[in-house]
Amino acid sequence: MAEFSNATIEELRKKAVEFSDKRDWKQFHNPKDTALALSIEVAEVLEHFRFKTNDEIKEYLKNPENKKEIGYELADVLHFILILAEETGIDITKAFYEKFDELEKKYPVEKCKGKPHKYTYYEKKY
Ligand SMILES: [Mg+2]
Known part of the structure; x- marks a missing residue:
């Protein structure tokens, strides 16, 4: 995974756009629905922390599977940030x-x- 750690925002943006283009999903990426998707993905991150104390979260993060799942949700958030920026010309x-x-x-x-x-x-x- 270390080889990805130096990726630029532009490289990530290209990856996200290529992924969508291959699937003909640009048609679904209007700003409203993309903003909703971003919010939904943020909620999926929050689910990992809901009803846990800070100490419980520390324990939760010691499990590599939990950490991996949170990372994937953060990647979903970043994905929709990049798509929303793309669709709004930002x-x-x-x-x-x-x-x-x-x-x-x-x-x-x-x-x-x-x-x-x-x-x-x-x-x-x-
Ligand atoms: Mg998700």
Whole structure:
């Protein structure tokens, strides 16, 4: 699996698009249904953690099968993020970097380090 760890977002996007194209599934990838699919896949990730305490989750993650299943659900989430970006004409890599530029401004390290609050908390405090 290590050979995949350096894959770029563009390589993953191509893989997802090729998968759909081979199956003629682009016809089903309108933004609404793709966004719904993304939400459903996120819910499938959440199912692994529902009704468990943090300690129980730690134990749960020690089982490689559980970890593998969560990984597959995360892959489903990423798959639909890539398809939704494709269908809406959004450059997800550009959006990601732009968003992090915004986050850097909202959450300056000197104000936020080690603190869990939303950015509005820091605006009021400083
Ligand atoms: Mg799934």
